[in-house]
Amino acid sequence: MRNKRRWALVPYLILVLTASLPLRQAETAEIQFQQGLGGTVENHTIAADDSLVELALRYDVGYNEITDANPGVDPFIPEAGTRVTIPAQWLLPDVPAQEGIVINLAEMRLYHFPHQPGEPVTTYPVGIGAEGTDTPTGTYRVVEKIASPVWHVPASIRKQRAGMPTTVPPGPDNPLGSHALRLSNWSVLIHGTNRPFGVGRRVSHGCIRLYPGDIVPLFGKVEVGTRVTIVRQPVKAADVDGRVLVEIHGEGDEDLEMAAIDLLIDKGLNVWVDRKKLRRAVKERTGIPVDVTAKSKFKRKTPPSPS
Numbered sequence: 392m393r394n395k396r397r398w399a400l401v402p403y404l405i406l407v408l409t410a411s412l413p414l415r416q417a418e419t420a421e422i423q424f425q426q427g428l429g430g431t432v433e434n435h436t437i438a439a440d441d442s443l444v445e446l447a448l449r450y451d452v453g454y455n456e457i458t459d460a461n462p463g464v465d466p467f468i469p470e471a472g473t474r475v476t477i478p479a480q481w482l483l484p485d486v487p488a489q490e491g492i493v494i495n496l497a498e499m500r501l502y503h504f505p506h507q508p509g510e511p512v513t514t515y516p517v518g519i520g521a522e523g524t525d526t527p528t529g530t531y532r533v534v535e536k537i538a539s540p541v542w543h544v545p546a547s548i549r550k551q552r553a554g555m556p557t558t559v560p561p562g563p564d565n566p567l568g569s570h571a572l573r574l575s576n577w578s579v580l581i582h583g584t585n586r587p588f589g590v591g592r593r594v595s596h597g598c599i600r601l602y603p604g605d606i607v608p609l610f611g612k613v614e615v616g617t618r619v620t621i622v623r624q625p626v627k628a629a630d631v632d633g634r635v636l637v638e639i640h641g642e643g644d645e646d647l648e649m650a651a652i653d654l655l656i657d658k659g660l661n662v663w664v665d666r667k668k669l670r671r672a673v674k675e676r677t678g679i680p681v682d683v684t685a686k687s688k689f690k691r692k693t694p695p696s697p698s
Contacts, residue, residue, distance in 0.1 A: 420451060420513050420605065420608070421511035423512075425631075426631045427482050427483045428480070428482055428483075428631045429483070430481055430514075431479060432476060432478060432479060432480045432679060434475070434476060434477065435450075436473070437473040437475060441469065441471075442467050442468065443458060443461065443466040443467075443475065444467065447516075447590075450477045451602070452477065452479060452591070453517070454592055455678070456498070456499070456500075456516060456591055457478065459478070459640070459677055460475075461476055462677075478677070481514065481680070482627040482636060482680050483502065483512070483629075484622055484624050485624060485627065485654075488618075488620075491503070491617045491618030492504075492613065492617060492619045494517065494526075494599060494620070494622070495622055495624050495627075496526055496622070497623050497624050497640045498640045499517050500517060501514065501516075503515075503609060513609070515601050515609065516590050516601075517591075517599050518590045518591060518595055519595060519600075520597040522593060524596040526595070526621065527579065527597070527621065528623055529621055531618075531620075532575045532616055533573070533581075533615055534574065534615065535572070536571075536572055536573075537570065537572075538569070538570055538610070539561035539569065539570075540561065540567045540580075541559065541565075542558065542565050542566055542567050544556060544557055548596065563585055564585065566585055567580065567584075568583020568585060569583050569606065570582065570610040571583070572609075572613060579597055579598055580598045580599070581619075582606060583600070583601055583605075583607075584601070584603065587602050590602050625639065625645060625650065626638070626640075626641075626650045626651045626654050627654075628654050628655055628658055628660060629680075630658070635655070635660050635663050635664055636680040636682055637651055637672055637680070637681055637683050638680045639673055639676045639677070640678050647673045647676070648670060648673045651673060668682070668683040
């Protein structure tokens with residue numbers, strides 16, 4: 392009976408979420424990163440009417456992030472009283488230049504770096520291309536900012552869905568939402584959405600979707616010419632106050648343990664890692680930074696503080 396009730400409610404939950412998503416203020420997404428680590432993992436006790444889908448919206452995390460951090464919890468009808476993890480802590484992606492926009496497809500998250508070093512980084516969850524219409528990696532530029540965009544329906548979509556118009560005007564039925572940023576890869580947009588439950592999922596035809604309340608502040612901050620770097624990094628690692636942290640994302644049969652070892656070797660951190668802790672982090676794939684530092688009888692030498 393529980394399974395029948397759950398699936399019967401899914402269309403209703405999606406309809407409610409689409410119609411009533413609250414706008415979020417820009418400052419809620421501003422994170423101060425120190426040594427590549429930022430944010431705080433929080434906890435939330437499930438109330439009678441809560442769902443993980445709604446909590447993802449409330450805490451500005453993606454569907455993928457909140458379900459990966461809470462394996463075994465029903466995303467639509469969790470048990471009241473369940474204590475769930477809000478995965479609001481991240482390691483920065485590895486990119487040659489921390490500037491403009493960086494999108495890590497593996498974690499489905501966007502980072503917008505400030506003009507001045509040391510200022511907070513703005514970060515938002517995103518939805519990305521579905522299998523077969525994958526969002527491309529690479530380095531691009533924002534070439535156009537569009538308020539109230541018109542959706543020019545691709546021929547491939549019109550072929551799949553009989554009766555689709557060639558264009559959809561601005562409004563609540565427009566999949567591009569209220570604002571869009573066009574990239575120098577002309578077919579790719581960073582845009583809002585009229586279906587917020589798709590944020591944190593692989594659902595688009597290659598574009599990058601943000602919650603309606605997130606695209607507005609991002610649109611206001613980004614200028615034409617802004618660099619956009621799109622990467623796929625299922626493993627991130629950092630040395631934070633002498634501790635080795637890893638953040639693991641991924642699905643399927645990817646050899647993430649070997650990818651993690653290679654990354655740690657590249658960073659010179661492999662000698663400080665407990666392999667059992669690393670294997671557990673890879674197996675669990677919570678998407679939250681995990682301490683995998685080995686216990687050692689030798690004290691790790693840290694560089695002297697600058698005078």
